[in-house]
Amino acid sequence: MSVRIVDIREQTLSIASPIRNAYVDFTKMTTSLVAVVTDAVRDGRRVVGYGFNSNGRYGQGGLIRERFIPRIVEADPKSLLDDAGANLDPDRVWASMMKNEKPGGHGERSVAVGTIDMAVWDAVAKIADRPLFRLLAERHGKTADPRVFVYAAGGYYYPGKDNSALRAEMRSYVERGYNVVKMKIGGASLDDDRERIEAVLAEIKGKAQLAVDANGRFDLETAIAYARTMREYPLFWYEEAGDPLDFQLQAALAEFYPGPMATGENLFSHQDARNLLRHGGMRPDRDWLQFDCALSYGLCEYQRTLAAITAAGWSWRRCIPHGGHQMSLNIAAGLGLGGNENYPDLFQPFGGFPDDAKVEDGIVTVPDLPGIGFEGKAALIKVMRELAE
DSSP, rough: OOOEEEEEEEEEEEOSOBOOOOSOTTTEEEEEEEEEEEEEETTEEEEEEEEEEOTTTTTOHHHHIIIIIIHHHHHHHGBBBBBBBBOOHHHHHHHHHHHTTOOOSSSHHHHHHHHHHHHHHHHHHHHTSSSSHHHHHTTTTTEEEEEEEOOOOOOOOOEEEEEEHHHHHHHHHTTOOEEEEEEESSSOOOHHHHHHHHHHHHTTTTTTTEEOOTOOOOOOHHHHHHHHHHSSOOOEEEEEOTTOOOOOHHHHTTTTTTEEEEEEOTOOHHHHHHHHHHHHHHOOTTOEOOOTTTTTTTHHHHOOOOOOOHHHHHHHHGGGSSSHHHHOOOOOOOEEEEEEEEEESTTTTTOOOTTTOOEEEEEEOOOOOOOGGGGOOOOHHHHHHHHOO
């Protein structure tokens, strides 16, 4: 029996918070929630796939409703199916969305497409009655490993938050099982940030490692000044020092910072990823790649990005995606990435893991739930079902 998409719905929701990083505050941050409704039924319930875009990029309701949903709805339903006609083909759905789109200019449309793509993959895995990570492993001839390294992201600038509060936050992550924590830099002076870093290092000494994230704030001179200060610290990585597309800055910075660096969360295509590896001076023996499928045209495109990584001589184990969502968690478990970000206390209910999943020594085990596993997170699936079920 063939499958049809019978409806696609979108809703823009607030994930606002009084926090800020070096570039933006989140007081008006939104996300798009998408539901792809099919006529398939599993366990007495109609199969609905869900997706949303990662934090840091606003909801994409206009693009989703005006451009990308109509193209899927107007396509011949049979053209969206796999060769057996028994399930949706994510690549064919993706191609229908991108019809009549010019190449290049990978901006907000990549977020809109990535949001729908997440919902399509959720539906496909549910129709197959498989966890997405196991479905991906099978398709790529890999052995799925449900145990995934995760780190706790936080350490934002917050009104009235002093270093004692920052230390308490990081201590709480360690107490919850994380052995790598991340904090923001670049939103204060170098002297102030040095004090913040040293406060956290003193708090977590011997228990966890610290990563720092500048969110693309620095020019080369400032990036180097921070590098010269921070290379004395045992940091897990120095993240996104300069503008994401300033590959020359990234390459120059490597001469001043011998420790691991990370970037890529704001590169939204396999072409941009390829250019980073060609021109950004990234070092495959120590640096990390943070491409986020939910912001970069979805998993269909992310697989092309992984192919570009392979062609450049990099291991997929050097990928730890941005975003802190279960889609990347499934990709990490299914395709053998290096891990996944998580926001234990922020951007709820969209961030984080199913309710029963626990972090132990920096590892979380992905449960065997059909699809992406949203149904295992009570607060999240409640919001999702209000949209489409």
